[in-house]
Amino acid sequence: MVVSEQPLLGQELKTLSINTIRTLAIDGVQQANSGHPGAPMGLAPVAYSLWQNFLRYDPEDPTWPNRDRFVLSAGHASMLLYAVLYLTGVRGVSPEYERLGDFAVTLDDLKKFRQLDSRTPGHPEYRMTAGVETTTGPLGQGIGNSVGMAIAAKWLGERYNRPGFEIFNYNIYSICSDGDLMEGVGSEAASLAGHLKLSNLCWIYDSNHVTLDGPAAWSFSEDVGARFGGYGWNVTHVTDANDLDALAKAYNNFLHTTERPTLIIVNSHIGYGSPHKQDTNAAHGEPLGEEEVRLSKKFYRWPEDAKFLVPDGVREHFQQGIGKRGRELRDKWAKLFDEYGKKFPELAEQINQMQQRELPAGWDKNLPTFPADAKGLGTRESGGKVLNALAQNIPWLIGGSADLATSNKTALKFEGTKDFEAGSYGGCNFHFGIREHAMGAALNGMAVSKVRPFGGTFFNFSDYMRPSVRLASLMEIPVIYVYTHDSIGLGEDGPTHQPIEQLASLRAMPGLVLLRPADANEVVEAWKVIIQLRDKPAALVLTRQAVPTFDRSKYASASGVSQGAYILADAVDGKPSVILMATGSEVSLCVNAYEQLKTEGVKARVVSMPSWDIFEKQSDAYKKQVFPPEVTARVAVEMASTFGWSQYVGLTGTVVGMHRFGASAPIKDLLKKFGFTTENVLAAAREAIAKAKK
Ligand SMILES: Cc1ncc(C[n+]2csc(CCOP(=O)(O)OP(=O)(O)O)c2C)c(N)n1
Ligand SMILES: [Mg+2]
Numbered sequence: 001m002v003v004s005e006q007p008l009l010g011q012e013l014k015t016l017s018i019n020t021i022r023t024l025a026i027d028g029v030q031q032a033n034s035g036h037p038g039a040p041m042g043l044a045p046v047a048y049s050l051w052q053n054f055l056r057y058d059p060e061d062p063t064w065p066n067r068d069r070f071v072l073s074a075g076h077a078s079m080l081l082y083a084v085l086y087l088t089g090v091r092g093v094s095p096e097y098e099r100l101g102d103f104a105v106t107l108d109d110l111k112k113f114r115q116l117d118s119r120t121p122g123h124p125e126y127r128m129t130a131g132v133e134t135t136t137g138p139l140g141q142g143i144g145n146s147v148g149m150a151i152a153a154k155w156l157g158e159r160y161n162r163p164g165f166e167i168f169n170y171n172i173y174s175i176c177s178d179g180d181l182m183e184g185v186g187s188e189a190a191s192l193a194g195h196l197k198l199s200n201l202c203w204i205y206d207s208n209h210v211t212l213d214g215p216a217a218w219s220f221s222e223d224v225g226a227r228f229g230g231y232g233w234n235v236t237h238v239t240d241a242n243d244l245d246a247l248a249k250a251y252n253n254f255l256h257t258t259e260r261p262t263l264i265i266v267n268s269h270i271g272y273g274s275p276h277k278q279d280t281n282a283a284h285g286e287p288l289g290e291e292e293v294r295l296s297k298k299f300y301r302w303p304e305d306a307k308f309l310v311p312d313g314v315r316e317h318f319q320q321g322i323g324k325r326g327r328e329l330r331d332k333w334a335k336l337f338d339e340y341g342k343k344f345p346e347l348a349e350q351i352n353q354m355q356q357r358e359l360p361a362g363w364d365k366n367l368p369t370f371p372a373d374a375k376g377l378g379t380r381e382s383g384g385k386v387l388n389a390l391a392q393n394i395p396w397l398i399g400g401s402a403d404l405a406t407s408n409k410t411a412l413k414f415e416g417t418k419d420f421e422a423g424s425y426g427g428c429n430f431h432f433g434i435r436e437h438a439m440g441a442a443l444n445g446m447a448v449s450k451v452r453p454f455g456g457t458f459f460n461f462s463d464y465m466r467p468s469v470r471l472a473s474l475m476e477i478p479v480i481y482v483y484t485h486d487s488i489g490l491g492e493d494g495p496t497h498q499p500i501e502q503l504a505s506l507r508a509m510p511g512l513v514l515l516r517p518a519d520a521n522e523v524v525e526a527w528k529v530i531i532q533l534r535d536k537p538a539a540l541v542l543t544r545q546a547v548p549t550f551d552r553s554k555y556a557s558a559s560g561v562s563q564g565a566y567i568l569a570d571a572v573d574g575k576p577s578v579i580l581m582a583t584g585s586e587v588s589l590c591v592n593a594y595e596q597l598k599t600e601g602v603k604a605r606v607v608s609m610p611s612w613d614i615f616e617k618q619s620d621a622y623k624k625q626v627f628p629p630e631v632t633a634r635v636a637v638e639m640a641s642t643f644g645w646s647q648y649v650g651l652t653g654t655v656v657g658m659h660r661f662g663a664s665a666p667i668k669d670l671l672k673k674f675g676f677t678t679e680n681v682l683a684a685a686r687e688a689i690a691k692a693k694k
Helices: 013-032 038-053 075-088 109-112 141-158 178-182 186-195 223-229 245-253 274-282 290-299 312-344 343-354 379-393 437-449 460-473 503-507 519-532 558-563 582-600 612-615 620-626 667-673 679-692
Strands: 069-072 091-093 099-103 172-177 199-208 236-238 263-266 373-378 396-401 430-433 452-458 480-484 513-515 538-541 546-549 566-567 578-582 604-608 634-641 654-658
Touching: 013 038, 013 075, 013 109, 013 290, 013 312, 038 075, 038 172, 038 199, 038 245, 038 312, 069 075, 069 290, 075 109, 075 172, 075 312, 141 172, 141 199, 141 245, 141 274, 141 343, 141 437, 141 452, 141 460, 172 513, 178 186, 178 199, 186 223, 186 236, 186 437, 223 263, 223 503, 236 245, 245 263, 379 396, 379 480, 379 519, 396 437, 437 452, 437 460, 452 460, 460 480, 460 503, 460 538, 503 513, 503 634, 513 519, 519 538, 519 558, 546 582, 558 566, 558 612, 566 582, 566 620, 578 582, 578 679, 582 604, 582 634, 582 679, 634 679, 654 679
Parallel strands: 069 172, 172 199, 199 263, 236 263, 396 430, 396 452, 452 480, 480 538, 513 538, 578 604, 578 634, 634 654
Antiparallel strands: 091 099, 373 546, 566 604
8 A cells, every 4th residue: 555645635635535534434433432433434435426426415405305315224334424414514404304504413513423412323313413314223224214215205206296397206325234234124125125116226235244243254145136136126236445436337327227226236345444454354343443543544645643634625525516416406496396386286285294294184084983883893994994084185194014904904995096016106005015124114214205104014013023113213203003903802813913012012112102992983083193193103003803882972082092091981970999991902891891880889980091101191180080099999901911000000900911922712712711801800890999998
């Protein structure tokens, strides 16, 4: 290697810019004394070429709806993104998606990498830093999200573009690492993207032959190109990450590819410029150390002692490139959208509402109400009816199922509905296939694209997508999960399909709104709550089996659902000697027990409790009204793990729940075996009353 004695001199602006990204990453990690410098050092030219010469993105407005999306799926390389956001001068945005005057990332933020309350957290976080399109870090999720973004872009284009008015034609780029491609969710997502022929999607695979523990060859030896070829992707190679011409050729190749997503396999050297690490392939998820920082900077012909150095001309260089191109593109688009608004006011209005996460006027018209019916219907059935009514009113409420639409009742069936499929992207019915995890990741990508996505599967298989649900909660995005077959009540499919601990575990997830309605009219109310959420994902947990539709002239209105828990039936004087509480299908057992107790002159109260998390947000006064502290005789009934119920039944209360996995049998046998009968609830109630009297 040739090392000049004259730092910075003679470097072309592009080299200078690339080395600025590298050294900012090095210094940020070193200062934080934690993080991954190696990947940004290797990938700097890849990001530089993309942002400076290809990305259709205006740093002045990171919320421009038709911007190209950049997803750093290898979230551990976050300093790469932060350095680029700083150097390109991306503007700040408020959590309400309003543009701010300040910058998304300042030099000061780079110095505060990984510090409390900084805008440069360890891994990129959506809503925390403008320009971060989605939260990444858990490998595989970012590329999974990118598929959802590509889906949304195709859908928006087909739904809203008109001849001469290409309002949506943006592309999605994602940098991914060995880890991203090893993770199952990445494979599911790639398979789905290939199937859907998402030509607007480009993954840039950083093939650096190393992972955290050592050489990638220790655990990864497949032919990635052949694999993606098999998925139906366009696969191209760049043999040296530092070859800007080859990178440009590859990006152009992507731009000219139709009917297939593109994978660009880039061979790179992790920690490029840091001779020590390169030679040893040593562990790299740590700062370089002062000595190696110097050596690397020497290699880049950088002043060895300079820290966070941004040479004159670098930021201006980015302004001349992406800044100028982006501004022109956005200006042109703004004029086009103005014209579009005049010609197609209704469509423009929809786009604007979507961008603000507003609901169209009349979103709740024609919602069904269900008459009292002792036999009733499965909440999945009523759920499907409400969903269909809502989707008719909200054109961007779109989604599907992981191959269980018939069971989940998530298919949209009103006049004019179509499937979303390869080559025909305007449909509202999505077929995610048996890929729950990729569905979860794609739903997140769709949600950050501002459509309102829903996805269904059996409740038990929420486990298969849980990492994506968790990220939706962390990102505060309003994804909707329709989980049916919510208990042992699903019957014959048996314990492999019967959820037990899923309610408890999802209730433990911060920010997720979970609703398990008791009857058809609670389903209507639950959907009303969910559809009005703007910054929270929601899980709607529904039965397979029929549940009675309560007579609301006799019992309280289902509107109580909006408070999370409400008194459905009460003692005449409002002073019960026992409280029976339940969610979902078990509420009717409590109602039966209540009616029986009433005939015996025992004063009971039934609390229907579809959502713990919503109830927890109510005032103390309301909570005490529902659960008066002096009433200690309490019984909870839920066909699930009892974990957590003690906070409502108290130390002396009883929980009729599941303490083991279920079994394969007809529902009536299961209910009997596991004690979900009116008799058993009655016995528990009597016992609770007796205990409280002692
Ligand atoms: C799901 C998940 N598992 C584990 C990790 C921890 N982790 C961070 S980076 C990394 C692997 C790094 O290898 P690679 O993906 O090739 O990235 P590179 O180091 O080459 O940039 C791991 C295991 C993670 N971020 N996400
Ligand atoms: Mg690697």
